[in-house]
Amino acid sequence: QIQLVESGGGLVQPGGSLRLSCTASGFTLDYYHIAWFRQAPGKEREAVSCFTPSDGSTVYADSVKGRFTVSRDFAKNAEYLQMNTLKPEDTAVYYCGRPTRGCRNWPTLGALEVRGQGTLVTVSS
Numbered sequence: 001q002i003q004l005v006e007s008g009g010g011l012v013q014p015g016g017s018l019r020l021s022c023t024a025s026g027f028t029l030d031y032y033h034i035a036w037f038r039q040a041p042g043k044e045r046e047a048v049s050c051f052t053p054s055d056g057s058t059v060y061a062d063s064v065k066g067r068f069t070v071s072r073d074f075a076k077n078a079e080y081l082q083m084n085t086l087k088p089e090d091t092a093v094y095y096c097g098r099p100t101r102g103c104r105n106w107p108t109l110g111a112l113e114v115r116g117q118g119t120l121v122t123v124s125s
Contacts, residue, residue, distance in 0.1 A: 010122070
């Protein structure tokens with residue numbers, strides 16, 4: 001059974017940092033595109049990043065560019081989203097997913113083959 005599990009969310013003050021983890025089971029993360037999404041209450045899903053394994057590149061939403069960074073730990077079969085200089089508008093449930101069509105349709109991305117349950121990030125003083 002393929003599965004993605006996120007962790008690392010929590011409450012942080014504006015300007016602070018958090019690192020989210022997305023751990024895969026049932027498949028090897030190395031070979032797949034993984035995207036991070038967020039959804040705030042009353043808002044549509046927003047793609048935050050998408051990693052392309054063939055060249056190791058990551059595309060980021062303009063709203064997080066320069067503040068968020070994706071990395072991978074192949075030994076742990078995990079991907080991380082390092083979030084720095086957090087703002088109140090970053091508050092959302094964050095989840096990772098495996099887009100059916102990779103990163104080609106950025107930022108829409110479309111259907112996901114699998115996604116995690118999400119982790120809540122709250123940026124507030």
